[in-house]
Amino acid sequence: MLRPQNSPTRELVNLDGLWRFALDDDAGPEPWTGVLRTDLEAPVPASYNDVFADDAIRDHVGWVWYQRTVRVPRGWAGERVRVRIDAATHEGRVYVDGSLVAEHVGGYTPFEADVTDLVEPGGEFRLTIGVNNELTPTTIPPGFTTTTDDGRRKQLYRHDFYNYAGLARSVWLYSVPAVSVEDVTVVSGLDGTTGVVEYEVAAGAAVRVRLLDAEGATVAEREGASGELRVPDARLWRPGAAYLYELVAEVVEDGAVVDSYSQPVGIRTVEVRGTELLINGEPFYFKGFGKHEDTAVRGKGHDPAYMVHDFRLMDWCGANSFRTSHYPYAEEVLDYADRHGIVVIDETAAVGLNLAIGGGMRTGAVERTFGEDGFGKATREAHAQAIRELIQRDKNHPSVVMWCITNEPASFEDGARDYFAPLVDLTRELDATRPVTYANLVFATFETDTIADLFDVICLNRYYGWYNDTGDLASAEAHLEAELRGWEARFGKPLVMTEYGADTLAGLHSVNAQLWTEDFQTALLETYHRVFDRVPAVIGEQVWNFADFQTMAGVFRVDGNKKGVFTRDRRPKAAARVLRKRWRGQD
Numbered sequence: 283m284l285r286p287q288n289s290p291t292r293e294l295v296n297l298d299g300l301w302r303f304a305l306d307d308d309a310g311p312e313p314w315t316g317v318l319r320t321d322l323e324a325p326v327p328a329s330y331n332d333v334f335a336d337d338a339i340r341d342h343v344g345w346v347w348y349q350r351t352v353r354v355p356r357g358w359a360g361e362r363v364r365v366r367i368d369a370a371t372h373e374g375r376v377y378v379d380g381s382l383v384a385e386h387v388g389g390y391t392p393f394e395a396d397v398t399d400l401v402e403p404g405g406e407f408r409l410t411i412g413v414n415n416e417l418t419p420t421t422i423p424p425g426f427t428t429t430t431d432d433g434r435r436k437q438l439y440r441h442d443f444y445n446y447a448g449l450a451r452s453v454w455l456y457s458v459p460a461v462s463v464e465d466v467t468v469v470s471g472l473d474g475t476t477g478v479v480e481y482e483v484a485a486g487a488a489v490r491v492r493l494l495d496a497e498g499a500t501v502a503e504r505e506g507a508s509g510e511l512r513v514p515d516a517r518l519w520r521p522g523a524a525y526l527y528e529l530v531a532e533v534v535e536d537g538a539v540v541d542s543y544s545q546p547v548g549i550r551t552v553e554v555r556g557t558e559l560l561i562n563g564e565p566f567y568f569k570g571f572g573k574h575e576d577t578a579v580r581g582k583g584h585d586p587a588y589m590v591h592d593f594r595l596m597d598w599c600g601a602n603s604f605r606t607s608h609y610p611y612a613e614e615v616l617d618y619a620d621r622h623g624i625v626v627i628d629e630t631a632a633v634g635l636n637l638a639i640g641g642g643m644r645t646g647a648v649e650r651t652f653g654e655d656g657f658g659k660a661t662r663e664a665h666a667q668a669i670r671e672l673i674q675r676d677k678n679h680p681s682v683v684m685w686c687i688t689n690e691p692a693s694f695e696d697g698a699r700d701y702f703a704p705l706v707d708l709t710r711e712l713d714a715t716r717p718v719t720y721a722n723l724v725f726a727t728f729e730t731d732t733i734a735d736l737f738d739v740i741c742l743n744r745y746y747g748w749y750n751d752t753g754d755l756a757s758a759e760a761h762l763e764a765e766l767r768g769w770e771a772r773f774g775k776p777l778v779m780t781e782y783g784a785d786t787l788a789g790l791h792s793v794n795a796q797l798w799t800e801d802f803q804t805a806l807l808e809t810y811h812r813v814f815d816r817v818p819a820v821i822g823e824q825v826w827n828f829a830d831f832q833t834m835a836g837v838f839r840v841d842g843n844k845k846g847v848f849t850r851d852r853r854p855k856a857a858a859r860v861l862r863k864r865w866r867g868q869d
């Protein structure tokens with residue numbers, strides 16, 4: 283599914299703003315067939331949970347309804363009209379007046395509906411979007427629902443971050459010509475100094491393409507729905523020095539251009555060789571963070587001010603990369619990374635495929651993670667669909683150099699290999715050009731993990747000094763080094779430390795190595811850095827986390843997870859300067 287855009291042949295109307303809002307049980311049996319009876323107004327984009335100061339809304343499990351009136355521009359006669367939802371977390375149903383036009387499961391990828399036959403150019407219609415926040419054993423991420431003694435439904439899940447829900451990204455109305463570009467795929471390569479762009483355009487008629495440089499000059503062109511464009515002395519997309527060309531795909535009928543679609547293109551290569559990951563043939567070392575889409579009040583709501591600020595803060599630290607832990611981020615984030623040369627490890631929402639860690643909850647669920655009594659075929663199919671939708675959405679982003687298909691699964695358990703092997707194959711089938719990885723959990727050591735050999739790069743999340751060897755950095759240093767050397771010796775693959783860190787209360791200091799102090803956080807990071815510098819297979823370090831973030835309720839969480847290098851409102855803890863010194867060489 284193509285990203286909607288304004289072009290000479292397409293128009294785009296943004297439907298963000300205040301929508302009428304109601305919980306399912308407040309609004310009657312079939313709220314979508316009429317006007318919602320409610321006083322509540324919900325901002326879009328935003329998670330709804332923290333907006334209303336109302337526990338019933340924050341803790342609601344099930345459907346909520348968003349509704350607004352939409353006018354179709356009168357100039358759209360003869361055009362196809364589509365509604366596109368960038369994300370409905372976790373399940374969405376879209377109604378135009380009384381008609382159901384789209385349904386989608388998966389909270390972090392887009393979906394759309396063609397509504398041409400239901401609307402009139404110049405006329406109005408009622409757009410209603412139902413959003414369900416329920417996680418089940420067959421959703422990605424998975425979860426469980428229990429009922430309390432007094433009859434309330436409660437959502438349980440095995441991931442740390444809070445289960446924010448709603449319409450946290452934009453909603454669009456757009457026009458597209460009857461015969462149009464339906465998909466574009468670009469893959470870049472290098473032949474000496476010549477850039478090679480293989481393209482494929484799905485369209486219902488003849489196609490021609492032009493590749494423009496950043497000044498708008500045509501550097502290559504070609505007829506045909508697929509082919510190769512060659513760019514002598516190409517300017518490469520490099521980490522920290524992005525350069526984007528633009529592929530203009532045109533659909534031509536009877537000599538006239540009936541549709542035109544622009545796709546940014548970065549020319550770069552990615553390759554794993556031995557224990558190195560090469561971008562444009564040069565070894566790349568990841569410096570950066572695991573992040574979250576998380577801010578006060580708006581939850582996971584996309585916010586361009588926070589987005590730019592986060593990127594600038596990462597740059598202030600000298601970061602060159604981040605991981606979209608633990609779900610695909612808003613497309614605007616990847617566009618920004620493309621334009622600014624930030625390297626991205628792009629992750630699915632497959633977090634919590636692990637019944638061995640409880641996070642202090644009682645689920646009543648079985649202990650064996652994989653198989654029909656845990657996460658079986660239906661979960662794997664949902665996971666496969668999450669991979670398909672991630673790659674379909676993000677395949678053309680030069681910033682994305684690697685797919686991470688899961689975070690901290692129970693990869694030490696029987697059944698893990700049968701579960702993951704087909705998913706790794708699927709990922710490679712869908713994209714043969716990018717390495718595939720997963721983020722490994724400490725319980726699955728280099729001796730007990732059963733899936734690491736399936737992947738190109740091994741990402742490790744480790745908490746020596748925090749969850750293990752708590753407060754004892756000397757032991758942490760020894761154990762971390764022994765483990766990394768074990769991974770290096772057994773697999774001979776590149777290792778990226780995708781999580782390491784310590785919960786830290788901003789402003790708390792001590793001369794001793796006391797947990798929760800800023801001093802401990804900096805000492806822990808410095809301990810890990812010494813080890814990374816001694817182990818050649820380590821090709822990257824991404825601190826957990828960029829900023830403090832909201833979590834599920836837990837006695838070990840004080841208003842959320844405090845492992846941020848920045849507070850939730852983006853003030854630096856002392857660790858930020860340690861990173862700036864190491865990554866940027868500046869005080």
Ligand code: BDP
Nearest residue numbers: 442443689690743781843845
């Ligand atoms: C890791 C998870 C991450 C958590 C982190 C923590 O991957 O989502 O937030 O631990 O406990 O296991 O801080």
